[in-house]
Amino acid sequence: MRVSACVIFPEGESLTEWRASLPDNDIEVVALEVTVNPRLKEPVFTYVGKTSDHVVLAWEIPNIEDYMDFSYCRNKLDEHASGDWILHMDSDERLCSPQEDFWAFIDDLNDSDADAAMLTIAGTNPDIDSSIRYARTRYAGSSMRLKRRASGLKWKSICHEVLDMEGRDTIIGDTDIVLFHYGYSKTRKEILEKTERNAKLMIREYTREKSDRNWQYLINTFSYLKTKQNEVTSW
Numbered sequence: 001m002r003v004s005a006c007v008i009f010p011e012g013e014s015l016t017e018w019r020a021s022l023p024d025n026d027i028e029v030v031a032l033e034v035t036v037n038p039r040l041k042e043p044v045f046t047y048v049g050k051t052s053d054h055v056v057l058a059w060e061i062p063n064i065e066d067y068m069d070f071s072y073c074r075n076k077l078d079e080h081a082s083g084d085w086i087l088h089m090d091s092d093e094r095l096c097s098p099q100e101d102f103w104a105f106i107d108d109l110n111d112s113d114a115d116a117a118m119l120t121i122a123g124t125n126p127d128i129d130s131s132i133r134y135a136r137t138r139y140a141g142s143s144m145r146l147k148r149r150a151s152g153l154k155w156k157s158i159c160h161e162v163l164d165m166e167g168r169d170t171i172i173g174d175t176d177i178v179l180f181h182y183g184y185s186k187t188r189k190e191i192l193e194k195t196e197r198n199a200k201l202m203i204r205e206y207t208r209e210k211s212d213r214n215w216q217y218l219i220n221t222f223s224y225l226k227t228k229q230n231e232v233t234s235w
Helices: 016-020 070-080 099-110 188-208 212-234
Strands: 003-010 027-036 044-050 054-061 085-090 093-095 116-123 146-148 172-181
Touching: 003 070, 016 093, 027 070, 044 070, 054 070, 070 085, 085 093, 085 099, 099 172, 146 172, 188 212
Parallel strands: 003 027, 003 085, 027 054, 116 172
Antiparallel strands: 044 054, 085 146, 093 172, 116 146
């Protein structure tokens, strides 16, 4: 059994701690580095290279607002993954489950009929309140991070990407795998910058597809942005 751990990361970010949280063996790392190059007129995707357990990809874009597309990146990662299962993690997430437990969960999942599966994403933001520690909604689309490579499932949406199951009889499993998301531990200013980025991406998302889902995400993103702006102003 082999798992491909996929990650999107900005130019220059170290993945040392991210990799250290993963099991030592039977893991293939598939990493895509995103670089912003204002001199470009169009995005450029590059296959950088491959070893026995690493695949390195690169994507250069003129700017984030007009060109960033997380589903495009995830689908590119999936194209180059060779594991039986594909696990998608953010670069600021760490696997919390002990190696033995992780493989037990994967083995159980592999013996099932599941095409994809949920996990738990936990986080904390001590800058707001050191006592806050919580798990994001377990059955939210963002928690569906595991997919069987043979399922052929693709990712959709520019931001808040989800697996496209429309018109398919997809079986969704569940696991007790836990990821810890350090994005919640950033400062108010850093969270504000990320929220502003997502707001711009959601405007483009809704312009492309005026669905109820995208409208709700647009409302939620701007509501959250307003809250964060007020926090930074009063800080």
